[in-house]
Amino acid sequence: MRKLSFAPLVFLCFAASPALALSDKPYITAADVDFATMLPPPPAETSPAGQRDLQFIIDRQKNMTPERMAAIHRDLDQSVYTVAGPVLGAKFTKENFPMAGAFFDKVVKDAGVGVGPIKQKYKKLRPFQYSKDVHTPDDIAKAAGGPTYPSGHSTTGALVPIILGMMVPEKREALYDRGWEYGINRITSGAAYPSDWEGGHITAELAVNQMLKNPDFRADFDAVKAEIRKGLGMN
Amino acid sequence: MVRKLFLVTALWLVAATPALALSGEPYFKADQLDMIHLLPPPPAPGSAEQQRDLNAVLNVQKARTPQAAKRAEDDAKVDLFAFADVLGPKFAPDSLPTTVAFFRKVGRETGGVVTVMKDCWERPRPFVASNDVHPPGTMQMENLTLPGAKNTAPHDAESPCRALEPASIYSFSYPSGHSTFGAVTAILLANMVPEKRNQIFTRGWEYGRNRVVGGVHYPSDVEAGRIEATVMVSAMMQNPAFRSDFAAVKAELRRALGLTP
Numbered sequence: 001m002r003k004l005s006f007a008p009l010v011f012l013c014f015a016a017s018p019a020l021a022l023s024d025k026p027y028i029t030a031a032d033v034d035f036a037t038m039l040p041p042p043p044a045e046t047s048p049a050g051q052r053d054l055q056f057i058i059d060r061q062k063n064m065t066p067e068r069m070a071a072i073h074r075d076l077d078q079s080v081y082t083v084a085g086p087v088l089g090a091k092f093t094k095e096n097f098p099m100a101g102a103f104f105d106k107v108v109k110d111a112g113v114g115v116g117p118i119k120q121k122y123k124k125l126r127p128f129q130y131s132k133d134v135h136t137p138d139d140i141a142k143a144a145g146g147p148t149y150p151s152g153h154s155t156t157g158a159l160v161p162i163i164l165g166m167m168v169p170e171k172r173e174a175l176y177d178r179g180w181e182y183g184i185n186r187i188t189s190g191a192a193y194p195s196d197w198e199g200g201h202i203t204a205e206l207a208v209n210q211m212l213k214n215p216d217f218r219a220d221f222d223a224v225k226a227e228i229r230k231g232l233g234m235n
Numbered sequence: 236m237v238r239k240l241f242l243v244t245a246l247w248l249v250a251a252t253p254a255l256a257l258s259g260e261p262y263f264k265a266d267q268l269d270m271i272h273l274l275p276p277p278p279a280p281g282s283a284e285q286q287r288d289l290n291a292v293l294n295v296q297k298a299r300t301p302q303a304a305k306r307a308e309d310d311a312k313v314d315l316f317a318f319a320d321v322l323g324p325k326f327a328p329d330s331l332p333t334t335v336a337f338f339r340k341v342g343r344e345t346g347g348v349v350t351v352m353k354d355c356w357e358r359p360r361p362f363v364a365s366n367d368v369h370p371p372g373t374m375q376m377e378n379l380t381l382p383g384a385k386n387t388a389p390h391d392a393e394s395p396c397r398a399l400e401p402a403s404i405y406s407f408s409y410p411s412g413h414s415t416f417g418a419v420t421a422i423l424l425a426n427m428v429p430e431k432r433n434q435i436f437t438r439g440w441e442y443g444r445n446r447v448v449g450g451v452h453y454p455s456d457v458e459a460g461r462i463e464a465t466v467m468v469s470a471m472m473q474n475p476a477f478r479s480d481f482a483a484v485k486a487e488l489r490r491a492l493g494l495t496p
Contacts, residue, residue: 034472037426038465040418040436049440158275165395166272172395176275177284198458202465205273209466212269 021223022102023216027110032210035114039202042124042149042195053193057127057134060188068188069137075185076143078153080104083160083182087174088232097231103224107163107211108156114203115155119147128190136190144191150199151192157182158204167225170234255333255483258476262344267470270348271388271395274459277358277409285364288453292361292368295447304371307449310442311374313342313416317442318424321434322492330491337484341419345467349415352463353407355388355396360408361450368450378405378451411452414460415467417442422468427485428494 043049074082080100085092094101126148128136136144161179165172183197211217229235278284299307310317315338319326328335362368362375380403390399421439425432443460446452471477489496 033469038422038469040421040440040461041433043437047437049437049444161275162273169395173276173279177278177282180275180284198461201458202462205462205466206469209268209273209469 021099022106022220025216026113027107027211027214027217027220028113028207030113030117033114033206035118035203035206036121038206039114039118039150039199042122042193042199045125045130049195053195054127054131054134056194057187057190058131060184061135061190064188068185071181072140072185072189073137075153075182076140078108078156080160080164083157083179084164084175087171087178088168088228091231097227099224099227103220104160104163106220107159110211111155111159111204111207112152114207115150115152115200116146118150118199118203119152122149123147124149126191127193134190140189140191148192149196150203151183151186151196152200153186154183154192154197154200155204155207156200157186158201159208162204162208163221164228167221167228168232168234255487257333257336257340257480257483260474260476262341262471262474262477262480263467267473268348268466270352270463270466271355273466274352274410274463276395276397277356277453277455277459280364284455288455289361289365289368291454292447292450292452293365296368296450299371299448303448307445308372308374310413310445311377311449311451313413315420318420318435318438321431321438322424322428325492326488331487333487334484334491337480338420338423341423341471342416345415345419345464346412348467349410349412349460349463351387352410352459353388353412354386355390355394356409357386357397357400357403357407358409358453358456359403360405361453363403363405370450374449374451375405380404380406408452409456410459410463411443411446411456412460413446414443414452414457415464418461418464419468422465423481424488427481427488428492430494 043053045051045054079094080103081093081097083104092100124147126136126141126144128134128141157179161172161175165175168175183192183200186192187194187197278288315335316326316328360378362370384402386399386402388394388396390396417439420442421436424439425435428435440461443452443457446457447454472481486496
């Protein structure tokens with residue numbers, strides 16, 4: 001009897017502050033995956049691979065348009081609404097899907113164990129810091145905290161489609177296309193190399209593979225999946 | 236003195252034994268990783284991304300020198316000892332029986348996953364998609380499949396794999412098996428010989444790139460191979476049987492290369 005009367009109360013709390021329902025423990029810790037030994041070292045700037053890396057940015061910047069620059073600025077934001085919005089539609093906002101935003105913020109933050117320490121390990125300069133031929137808008141340069149490899153934005157651009165693609169398989173391929181574009185926008189801004197994108201993508205895959213083994217992650221994943229599918233009118 | 240003698244005997248025994256026995260268990264189990272759900276799908280036929288991928292192959296082909304073509308043809312062989320480029324002439328099969336057996340086992344298990352992934356996405360090779368792509372030497376025909384080969388991937392409604400196509404005479408493009416091999420081998424060797432970490436990774440990554448040079452793969456195939464390789468090695472590293480074999484191989488390798496244990 002007591003259990004019965006308690007249940008609606010719990011449910012009410014859940015509905016009123018959904019974001020608070022997420023696990024307060026990290027989905028992955030530095031002890032789970034040895035990112036430092038798994039990730040390839042970034043190519044030296046003067047090596048053939050490093051030169052190809054730089055040339056890719058210079059070529060992309062040659063074809064810069066105002067529309068592309070606007071997209072680059074929009075994609076500075078790393079929330080799931082910005083990354084997945086173009087695929088899931090205008091309804092996919094923080095107001096309508098509060099738990100999704102908190103969940104992906106946490107995923108990105110926790111996957112940081114595979115980003116920050118690696119950046120510090122190699123301390124590689126950003127493309128715009130290394131070459132005068134790379135032109136990065138001041139605000140983007142200023143906001144680019146820390147060394148370039150691996151790219152945090154590219155990690156986010158991969159984490160979102162991998163995980164959202166499991167929640168909304170109907171849109172999986174479109175989500176990956178969008179995640180790819182998100183990473184390319186970062187490269188085109190001159191704040192990351194293609195090899196940083198690759199490093200970020202590897203980090204994301206390793207992180208998700210590990211997170212999927214964590215019951216707390218799976219429970220939150222299921223709750224967020226339910227929120228998203230219900231909100232998008234999918235069953 | 237007795238102890239020393241014993242050590243010498245033990246060493247002699249190791250040297251005379253063709254290879255230490257590796258674990259009979261698989262290095263990873265299928266439920267340890269769900270590659271089909273982790274790996275991005277390749278660009279769809281007719282998409283802008285597919286066009287970009289093909290253009291990249293054509294641009295690399297245009298810039299291909301005879302030396303680069305030769306190097307790509309050499310790397311078409313899946314050969315652990317290609318890494319002698321960076322590990323030196325002491326990295327040779329005769330003194331490394333356990334190492335050879337270990338990498339063969341790793342190759343068999345990871346290769347099985349690659350085949351399923353290829354059969355999942357059924358992406359045609361660049362030289363199939365475009366008549367302008369011309370692999371050098373025998374690189375194209377090396378990708379012919381055996382007659383009667385069956386598709387190994389799930390294509391039911393639950394699976395994200397693309398709809399089942401009629402069999403192709405060439406194996407599929409995405410992800411690149413050679414790129415996977417180069418990356419798996421590089422990650423493992425680099426963790427056994429960290430002194431040469433950078434050179435080993437550069438060589439392993441070149442393995443993948445040479446597939447684009449040869450026109451038998453797209454850049455995205457090579458990229459996916461590297462990602463897949465990293466996830467698979469990460470999964471294997473969590474397996475005690477693998478770790479114990481890894482330690483034995485590392486010891487054999489470092490001894491053969493004349494490095495400190």
